[in-house]
Amino acid sequence: MFEPRDAPYPELKKSHTMAHTGRPWTDFKPPASAPVWATIEGLGRYYILVAALDLGVFDALQRLGPSSAADLAEELGCPVAHLGSLLDGVVAQGLLDQFVDVYELNDTAKRYLVTDGPASMASLIAVAPGPHDNWTRLADTVRNGRPATPIENDPAAFYVPLVEGTFTTMLRCATRADLRVRYSALTAPRVLDLGAGGAPWSIAILTACAEGSAVVNDLPEVLGVAETKTVEHGVADRCEFRPGDFHDIAIEVDAFDIVVLGHVCRTEGIDGAQHLIERAFRALKPGGRLLLADYFPDMERKSNPHAVLMGTTMMASTKKGFTFTHEQVSRWLAATGFEALRLIEPIGFQQVFVASKPRRAPLSGAN
Numbered sequence: 462m463f464e465p466r467d468a469p470y471p472e473l474k475k476s477h478t479m480a481h482t483g484r485p486w487t488d489f490k491p492p493a494s495a496p497v498w499a500t501i502e503g504l505g506r507y508y509i510l511v512a513a514l515d516l517g518v519f520d521a522l523q524r525l526g527p528s529s530a531a532d533l534a535e536e537l538g539c540p541v542a543h544l545g546s547l548l549d550g551v552v553a554q555g556l557l558d559q560f561v562d563v564y565e566l567n568d569t570a571k572r573y574l575v576t577d578g579p580a581s582m583a584s585l586i587a588v589a590p591g592p593h594d595n596w597t598r599l600a601d602t603v604r605n606g607r608p609a610t611p612i613e614n615d616p617a618a619f620y621v622p623l624v625e626g627t628f629t630t631m632l633r634c635a636t637r638a639d640l641r642v643r644y645s646a647l648t649a650p651r652v653l654d655l656g657a658g659g660a661p662w663s664i665a666i667l668t669a670c671a672e673g674s675a676v677v678n679d680l681p682e683v684l685g686v687a688e689t690k691t692v693e694h695g696v697a698d699r700c701e702f703r704p705g706d707f708h709d710i711a712i713e714v715d716a717f718d719i720v721v722l723g724h725v726c727r728t729e730g731i732d733g734a735q736h737l738i739e740r741a742f743r744a745l746k747p748g749g750r751l752l753l754a755d756y757f758p759d760m761e762r763k764s765n766p767h768a769v770l771m772g773t774t775m776m777a778s779t780k781k782g783f784t785f786t787h788e789q790v791s792r793w794l795a796a797t798g799f800e801a802l803r804l805i806e807p808i809g810f811q812q813v814f815v816a817s818k819p820r821r822a823p824l825s826g827a828n
């Protein structure tokens with residue numbers, strides 16, 4: 462009678478392979494190749510997830526509950542061997558659970574990968590790295606100092622799906638920021654939201670402040686996303702939609718309690734980012750506050766790989782995009798005249814500078 466054992470066939474002990482431990486019989490132990498393999502596999506890992514989302518794997522598992530590859534293949538209309546291979550690739554990344562031949566959503570998938578998850582990133586994943594073709598031409602971009610097809614050539618094609626995909630995360634960030642910023646304590650704040658996308662910051666603030674109002678700006682071809690989202694959240698009647706380039710549109714001076722620069726500086730280059738900070742300063746009432754959200758590497762660009770890689774992502778797909786360090790942004794804010802600088806992180810990986818315009822000596826004049 463065959464007794465099933467843990468491993469009924471020969472296997473190398475994985476903890477003893479050279480990739481993990483190097484050559485044990487030499488007195489110099491070479492470094493493991495694991496980091497190189499991790500990078501090689503990075504491309505496949507990403508496209509496995511993109512394909513699983515495209516096929517509707519996570520939503521199907523939410524509908525069906527724990528399922529075999531055969532059940533899922535029938536539901537999704539795919540050959541079972543190919544779907545099974547894809548599912549195993551998703552499991553290998555810790556994005557699904559598997560028990561024998563049954564697959565099920567784990568907590569990560571329930572929260573981030575099903576379409577209606579509480580912090581769903583499902584529609585963000587395909588668009589977040591920028592146009593995929595730009596990555597295959599990265600060496601040329603570095604040689605030439607410019608991508609062949611920067612997103613600025615067709616901003617709507619990139620930004621409309623991007624801001625729809627980031628909306629859930631940014632609304633959570635903006636809502637949580639109130640714990641640190643206490644914008645809800647303002648009676649009738651006037652908000653200026655430059656490059657608002659789906660307007661998550663305006664929506665969060667106006668939802669908390671029943672008498673607040675907002676000027677919501679974006680490029681004309683993207684502003685429709687803000688119009689739709691503000692209607693959905695019941696605040697559109699307190700928004701003025703102001704289409705145009707945030708470097709050029711008319712902005713009232715000394716007029717706003719809060720100015721939001723939400724993930725807009727890193728595409729603008731040093732001069733452009735400083736110009737936006739100066740415009741924000743002029744637009745604020747004395748005592749008003751700037752909220753500047755972005756991904757900021759530390760001074761040595763080592764301890765926050767997420768922000769560092771976001772900088773490389775910007776370089777790959779924009780004309781002038783690079784991320785800025787905490788030190789650079791702090792210096793620009795102080796040089797512009799802001800005081801009481803703080804850095805908050807309302808949710809993981811989402812950092813926001815909060816800075817006040819002094820109550821004394823307001824700037825005035827053309828903006």
Ligand SMILES: C[S@@+](CC[C@H](N)C(=O)[O-])C[C@H]1O[C@@H](n2cnc3c(N)ncnc32)[C@H](O)[C@@H]1O
Nearest residue numbers: 620631656657658679680683705706707723724
């Ligand atoms: C990364 S999204 C950030 C959206 C939103 N502020 C947020 O935090 O979720 C950048 C936004 O800036 C807008 N944008 C880019 N260049 C712009 C410009 N020159 N003038 C106005 N808006 C611009 C884009 O259309 C996009 O909606």
